[in-house]
Structure formats: structure tokens, C-alpha cells
Amino acid sequence: MNYFIGTAGSGKSTLTGEIKEYVVNRNPEISAITLNLDPGVRVMPYTPDIDIRDYIVLEEIMDEYTLGPNGGLILASDLMVNYLDDLKDEIDEYNPDWIFVDTAGQLELFAFRETGPLIASTLGFGDIQRSVSFLFDSNFVLRPNGFISTLLLAASVQFRFQKIPLINILSKTDLIDDNQIDMIINWSQDFQALADSTNEREKGLIRELSMLISEVFVQMGSTSELVPCSVREERGLDFLFGHLQRVFDNDESKFY
Numbered sequence: 315m316n317y318f319i320g321t322a323g324s325g326k327s328t329l330t331g332e333i334k335e336y337v338v339n340r341n342p343e344i345s346a347i348t349l350n351l352d353p354g355v356r357v358m359p360y361t362p363d364i365d366i367r368d369y370i371v372l373e374e375i376m377d378e379y380t381l382g383p384n385g386g387l388i389l390a391s392d393l394m395v396n397y398l399d400d401l402k403d404e405i406d407e408y409n410p411d412w413i414f415v416d417t418a419g420q421l422e423l424f425a426f427r428e429t430g431p432l433i434a435s436t437l438g439f440g441d442i443q444r445s446v447s448f449l450f451d452s453n454f455v456l457r458p459n460g461f462i463s464t465l466l467l468a469a470s471v472q473f474r475f476q477k478i479p480l481i482n483i484l485s486k487t488d489l490i491d492d493n494q495i496d497m498i499i500n501w502s503q504d505f506q507a508l509a510d511s512t513n514e515r516e517k518g519l520i521r522e523l524s525m526l527i528s529e530v531f532v533q534m535g536s537t538s539e540l541v542p543c544s545v546r547e548e549r550g551l552d553f554l555f556g557h558l559q560r561v562f563d564n565d566e567s568k569f570y
């Protein structure tokens with residue numbers, strides 16, 4: 315069971331749909347399903363097998379509690395916990411090997427409120443192993459300061475989902491060139507390189523702050539490597555699938 319989490323537009327929904335298709339086409343013996351946990355989404359790039367919108371309708375919540383779209387979304391996300399048993403029953407009916415979970419467009423709705431970690435611990439039952447994939451949007455991480463702010467978000471997501479292995483994904487790599495991909499992956503593995511690039515490319519207060527933050531990451535040691543991925547390029551999904559398999563194969567802790 316893999317949760318895709320990331321900033322709005324980082325490619326969670328697209329990846330959820332594509333990785334399921336990829337897994338099923340590659341190995342028809344694996345049963346994989348998609349679960350949509352974004353109650354506010356209108357247009358989806360795939361048809362989810364299980365959908366929170368069958369239980370929660372954003373417009374009804376906005377009407378009932380006289381809320382605008384933002385308040386409605388927050389309440390809709392919080393109300394998801396009332397339907398955990400229903401979601402579990404639906405998952406049980408499928409009895410899948412893999413579940414790819416798509417989360418709310420705005421990551422704080424899932425990651426920073428109580429709901430997300432609670433759902434992840436409740437739905438991780440039986441034989442289901444879990445992972446969280448955090449998406450680094452290629453558009454935003456080309457500069458050291460964008461990379462560092464995304465890294466801080468990933469670190470706080472890790473902090474919230476402590477016992478679940480975190481996979482960092484560099485999404486939409488078709489939008490940048492191979493040198494840029496290498497540079498960003500290098501930053502994720504060698505924070506000294508990140509500190510050096512920061513020193514070269516940022517200025518003023520941003521540079522000072524970025525240097526301080528990269529220092530902290532240097533001292534913490536390297537976090538998990540960044541897995542390059544693009545739904546437009548076959549090898550992207552191949553990498554991700556291989557990586558997910560390694561995480562699950564090596565995961566002896568089985569936290570349920």
C-alpha cells in the first residue's frame with residue numbers, strides 16, 4: 315500500500331493511475347488497485363477502484379455547514395475517518411497485492427491534520443505493508459532553494475508518518491534534461507554538494523538561510539535517495555516499480 319503525497323500539481327493522481335496500469339500490464343499475476351482519498355477532486359486522470367467521493371460529497375458538506383471551498387475541503391478531509399470501515403470492506407473485497415493511494419491535492423490536508431496518519435495506521439491492517447512516496451516536482455527543485463524547501467516538506471511528512479518507509483520521488487523528469495536530473499539526485503545523496511550549489515547560486519538572506527539549512531542536512535547525513543520518475547517515459551515507472559519492490563522485499567519490520 316503506497317501513499318502518494320506531494321504539493322498540489324506534483325503529479326500524484328497521474329502517477330497513481332499510471333503506476334497501477336504499469337504494474338498490471340507488466341505482471342498480470344499481480345493484482346493492483348487504486349484508492350482515491352482526495353474528496354475535493356473534480357476531474358481525475360484515471361478511474362479509481364475505490365473512491366472516497368462515494369461517501370463524501372464536497373458540495374454537500376459546503377452546503378450543510380455553510381462553508382466555502384477551503385473550509386469545506388478541510389472538513390471533508392477530517393470526515394474521511396468516519397468511513398474507514400467502509401474503505402476497509404471495499405479493500406477486503408478486492409484483496410489486492412498492491413494498493414496505490416492518491417491523496418488530497420493540498421498535501422497539508424492529508425499530511426498535517428490528524429486524518430492522514432490515522433488513516434495510514436488504520437488501513438495498514440492484515441498483510442498490507444505500507445510506504446509513503448513523496449513527490450519532488452521537477453519544476454520546483456531546479457534551484458537549491460526550491461530543492462531545500464521541498465526537502466523540508468518531505469522531512470516533515472516523514473516526521474508525521476514515522477514508522478512508514480518514505481520513498482522520495484523526483485516527478486515529471488521529462489520536463490528537465492539529464493544533467494539537471496543528475497544534479498538534483500546528487501543533491502539528495504550528497505548534502506555537501508547541495509551546500510556548495512547553494513553557495514554558488516543563491517544570494518543574500520536566501521543564501522544564508524539555505525546554507526544554514528543545508529548544514530543541518532549535512533549533519534543529519536543523507537536521507538533516502540531520490541527516485542527519478544516520469545509518466546511520459548517508460549523507464550520512469552520501471553525505476554519506481556523496482557524501488558517499491560525493493561522497499562517491500564526488505565521491509566522486515568511489518569508495522570501493523
Ligand SMILES: Nc1nc2c(ncn2[C@@H]2O[C@H](COP(=O)(O)OP(=O)(O)O)[C@@H](O)[C@H]2O)c(=O)[nH]1
Binds near residue numbers: 322325326359
Ligand atoms: N510532463 C509531465 N507532466 C506530468 C507528469 N505527471 C503529471 N503531469 C501533469 O501535471 C499536472 C498535475 O498532475 P496531477 O496528477 O493532477 O497532480 P496532483 O495535484 O499531485 O494530483 C497535470 O497537468 C499532469 O498532466 C509527468 O510525468 N510529466
Ligand SMILES: [Mg+2]
Binds near residue numbers: 326327352418
Ligand atoms: Mg490529485
